[in-house]
Each structure stands twice: as structure tokens, then as C-alpha cells.
Amino acid sequence: GQNIDQPTEMTATEGAIVQINCTYQTSGFNGLFWYQQHAGEAPTFLSYNVLDGLEEKGRFSSFLSRSKGYSYLLLKELQMKDSASYLCAALDSNYQLIWGAGTKLIIKP
Amino acid sequence: IAGITQAPTSQILAAGRRMTLRCTQDMRHNAMYWYRQDLGLGLRLIHYSNTAGTTGKGEVPDGYSVSRANTDDFPLTLASAVPSQTSVYFCASSSGGPEDTQYFGPGTRLTVL
Numbered sequence: 001g002q003n004i005d006q007p008t009e010m011t012a013t014e015g016a017i018v019q020i021n022c023t024y025q026t027s028g029f030n031g032l033f034w035y036q037q038h039a040g041e042a043p044t045f046l047s048y049n050v051l052d053g054l055e056e057k058g059r060f061s062s063f064l065s066r067s068k069g070y071s072y073l074l075l076k077e078l079q080m081k082d083s084a085s086y087l088c089a090a091l092d093s094n095y096q097l098i099w100g101a102g103t104k105l106i107i108k109p
Numbered sequence: 110i111a112g113i114t115q116a117p118t119s120q121i122l123a124a125g126r127r128m129t130l131r132c133t134q135d136m137r138h139n140a141m142y143w144y145r146q147d148l149g150l151g152l153r154l155i156h157y158s159n160t161a162g163t164t165g166k167g168e169v170p171d172g173y174s175v176s177r178a179n180t181d182d183f184p185l186t187l188a189s190a191v192p193s194q195t196s197v198y199f200c201a202s203s204s205g206g207p208e209d210t211q212y213f214g215p216g217t218r219l220t221v222l
Contacts, residue, residue, distance in 0.1 A: 001168035004151065032210055043152070075133060087152070095207045096167075099151030 002026045004100035006088050012078055020034045020073045020086050020103045034062055034073045035087040037102065042088055046073070055100020075105075083107045110138070113214035115200050121220045122190050130185045130217050132200030134179045141183040142211065143167075143175060145196040152199065158183055159206065190221045 003025045012018040015045040024032065029051035033086055035043040047062035049055055049071065061074040092098055113134045122128050134141065134189040138193055139160045154167030158177040172194060174186045183202075198217045203209040 033210075042215050043211075044213070045210045046211065048208075090150075091208060096154065097152075097207055097211075098152070101149055101151045 001007050001040070002090075002092060002098045003091065003097055004088055006086075006100045006103045009069060009104045009106065011108060014076075014078055014080060014107055014109050016078050017074065017076050018078060018105065020075070020105065022073070022088035022100060024069050024071070024088070024098070024100075025107075026089040026090045026092040026098055029066060029069075030091040030093065030095060032062075032064055032071045032091070033087075033089045033097070034071075037083070037085045037087055048088075054103045078107050080109070110137070111119060113200055113212060115198075115214040115217050117217060118215070119160045119218040119220075121222065122133075122187075124191055124221055125189050126200075126204045128159050128187045128190055129218070130151075130187075130198055131199075131216055132183045132185070133181050134183075134200075134202045134212075134214075135181065135215075136202060136204070136212065137180060138202035138212070139180070140179065140206055142171055142203075143183070143185045144201065145169065147196050149213070155185065157207075190219075192221045195219060197219045 006022045029073035034046040037043040053064045087102045089097045096104040116131045141158045143155040156175040158164045200214040201211040
């Protein structure tokens with residue numbers, strides 16, 4: 001079956017760095033998305049990786065290893081507003097998005 | 110303001126009743142999607158539409174139907190609601206296909222009693 005695994009919850013300190021991991025098992029692969037979702041709100045797009053390597057966008061970076069079925073989202077200089085759930089989603093061979101359950105990130109002052 | 114709107118924001122519904130959740134986008138996106146989000150589970154695709162006039166079934170289509178009469182609107186209908194359909198429903202759209210960024214509406218919180 002198809003599966004996305006990511007930690008349920010993580011805690012980090014304001015100003016620090018946190019890495020949220022995601023492993024995927026899909027029938028075929030056409031890219032991996034990261035979305036941010038604040039409590040009670042809609043998901044919003046953060047990044048899309050289809051090739052191996054690291055993509056940096058300001059304080060957020062996303063990494064992909066296709067051979068390992070692995071991705072991570074790296075958040076630097078954490079701010080209180082980064083408290084949210086982070087959703088990992090992989091695009092399979094049929095171009096269907098398979099979503100993980102999300103990682104709830106708690107930022108402490 | 111460009112984006113996606115959903116209505117209602119929330120609804121409490123008696124089991125067996127019919128309900129239509131509305132979704133409208135003004136970005137002229139071709140593709141639209143309906144998801145449900147339940148605690149502890151990832152977003153699950155209910156139905157999708159790659160372009161006006163076409164629809165397809167997602168992962169959990171049973172008990173739901175959709176139509177896409179034009180580019181902007183993509184209503185989701187529950188013909189006879191059951192308690193297991195209690196969930197938060199998100200509508201989303203993308204300019205092309207699923208490899209493009211999806212933009213989500215604010216969601217509808219539905220409770221079926």
C-alpha cells in the first residue's frame with residue numbers, strides 16, 4: 001500500500017532550528033510537497049521537490065532523496081508564528097497526492 | 110480578492126438529510142478537488158475535476174457526489190448524511206494538474222448527528 005510517515009508532534013525553542021522528516025512509500029513518484037496548516041485554517045503551500053537535493057526559500061528549506069524515499073523540511077530562526085502542523089504529501093505514478101497525517105510543531109519561548 | 114470560498118463555514122446536520130457544500134474559485138483554475146480531514150489522518154481525496162465538465166473519484170468517494178458545470182464552481186453533495194461523514198471538508202484548486210500547487214478554501218466543519 002501507499003504510505004507517508006512523519007512524526008506526530010515536535011517541540012522546539014524560538015530562535016532555534018528544527019527538522020521535520022517524512023518518509024514515503026508510493027507506487028511511482030512524481031514529486032513531494034510540504035504544506036503548512038495553522039490550527040483551524042486551510043493548508044498553504046511551502047515547497048515542491050521533484051529532484052534530489054536541497055531547495056532553500058528564506059527560513060525554510062526542503063530536501064529530497066528519491067532513492068531513500070525521504071524528505072525533510074528545515075525551519076531556521078524559529079518564530080512563534082511557525083507553530084502549526086506541517087503536512088508532507090507525495091505525488092504517485094497516477095498523479096494522485098498521498099498525504100501524511102501532519103506533524104504538529106510547538107514552539108516554546 | 111482572488112481565492113477560493115466555501116459555504117457554509119460550519120453545519121450541524123441530522124443523519125439522513127441531504128446537504129450540499131459549496132465551493133467557488135475566481136482564479137480560473139482548471140483543476141478542483143474535495144478533501145476531508147479527520148483527526149490523526151491525512152487529507153483524503155473525495156472527488157476531483159481536471160476541467161469543467163469532467164469529474165473523477167478519489168480515495169473515499171462513497172456517499173458523495175460532485176458536479177462541475179463551469180470553471181468556477183465545484184459543489185459537493187451528501188445524498189443522505191451519516192455520522193461517519195462528520196469531518197472538516199476542504200475544497201482546493203490548481204491551475205493545471207495535481208503537480209501544481211493546490212490552493213485551499215477555508216473549509217467547512219460538518220457534524221452529522
